[in-house]
Amino acid sequence: MENSSSSANSFNDGYTQMENPICRCRKVTTMAKSWTDENPGRKFYKCDTHGFLCWADKEKPFGWQKISLLEARDQIRQQKEQLKELNESLRACNDKDLNGADSGMMNLEMFEKIAEEKRKLEIEAMAxxxxxxxxxxFIVISWGGFIVVTAMILTMAKK
Structure with a gap:
């Protein structure tokens, strides 16, 4: 029982978050998240004046985890762009002068259609x-399991 708690503690030690470090300009840094292709989802500390200071986590994402994070990032960006386009078209519809009942009905139908599509996209973005x-x-848990199993194998190998 004691070994399992020490394994859990060693797992948590790798992921504990330190206090935000101080930059060379003596300002407290803030934590941010990188969405670059090289470091998707990786947390780092940044200074408002000097930018990047250091990584908050010790390991870079790689393999299928990195690919999944990049795909999720790209999908979110695409959905944000679609929402932006829909909002612009809504604004354009609102700015147009409605002349006649027929064009007013058509614009109302278009507005309702666009509003419904926007709502669906917002739901997709939340999902x-x-x-x-x-x-x-899942990634954090899988790493924890990997570390525990590796520690158990090393312990057995020493015996």
Whole structure:
């Protein structure tokens, strides 16, 4: 029982978050998240003046985890762009002068269609964020399991 708690503690030690470090300009840094192709989802500390200071986590994402995070990032960006386009078209519809009952009905139908599509895209975006959150939790748990199994194998090998 004691070994399992020490294994859990060693797992948590790798992921504990330190206090935000101080930059060379003596300002407290803030934590941010990288979405570059090289470091998707990786947390780092940044200074408002000097930018990047250091990584908050010790290991870079790689393999299928990195690919999944990049795919999720690209999908979120695409959905944000679609929402932006829909909002612009809604604004354009609102700005147009409605002349006559027929064009008013057509514009109203178009407005309702666009509003419905916007609502659906917002729901999709929320679902994507939830999927991303679950994927991140799975990654952390899988790393924890990997570390525990590796520690057990090393312990058995020493005996």
């Amino acid at each position: 994507s964020k939830e999927k991303e959150k679950l994927l991140r939790q």
